[in-house]
């Protein structure tokens with residue numbers, strides 16, 4: 001019996017199956033401002049493209065909530081479950097919140113894949129939630145054409161300690177806490193061309209919690225933060241730039257990339273979602289660098305790192321505390337200058 005290759009059942013790779021920024025904006029257009037999306041206690045809602053919603057519950061505390069589900073990014077059920085857990089929680093960490101509870105969601109093609117495989121996926125999810133100290137309180141499962149898994153998560157934060165993507169200032173330094181290349185590698189996994197050691201590194205990166213990167217935000221006075229997922233570094237950085245009214249200067253030599261990813265990109269491992277990303281960000285990036293640099297910046301990440309803006313004098317201490325890389329700084333222009 002051959003091992004089940006989960007990625008065979010997935011049309012897109014992880015967060016690369018997310019709708020594009022302009023598609024999302026069109027889709028949400030008709031419900032923007034709807035009474036159901038407004039409330040006096042709502043601090044961060046649908047309007048800002050932030051990682052999670054924030055709702056004040058009084059006494060200086062806020063609920064921080066997000067949901068993230070996706071199709072298989074790797075072939076191992078347990079690893080996929082771990083990655084789905086880390087990815088869902090990442091939106092809470094990106095806002096400076098501490099995870100509290102989670103609801104699990106599973107869609108499963110019952111005629112094509114055994115339920116035992118789904119149990120392995122969930123075991124991976126539980127492993128991550130336990131590590132994060134997040135209690136799984138329930139969930140929902142359906143029979144569906146593609147295996148799909150993830151969580152709706154709720155965290156809690158001091159209301160004055162929530163970090164959005166809108167507070168960055170010109171001169172702030174940008175720190176990235178995980179290397180890029182994940183979309184390229186997961187696409188290569190799906191095609192069966194990714195070397196084992198590269199896969200192992202990518203799984204390690206995707207399944208790593210952004211917990212420390214999140215809890216250190218307030219300690220070091222971060223002005224803005226987001227996690228890098230389906231829109232790629234460039235897409236999420238541009239969201240931060242437009243929400244904060246700043247531009248960004250990125251030093252490409254300092255951007256961390258998983259070893260082996262560039263070679264796989266040259267071999268054509270390039271996700272559909274990343275192509276859409278590149279189309280939507282190209283006009284906002286000024287650069288003389290070869291196309292591969294732009295592609296890496298547009299590469300759709302699954303469970304990527306936090307992208308954090310901090311005052312220049314505090315950035316090095318944050319980077320040291322969380323094991324991050326300084327990749328550039330913010331300016332008073334607009335768009336991204338990549339050199």
Ligand code: CO
Pocket residue numbers: 050051090091094226227228229
């Ligand atoms: Co996010």
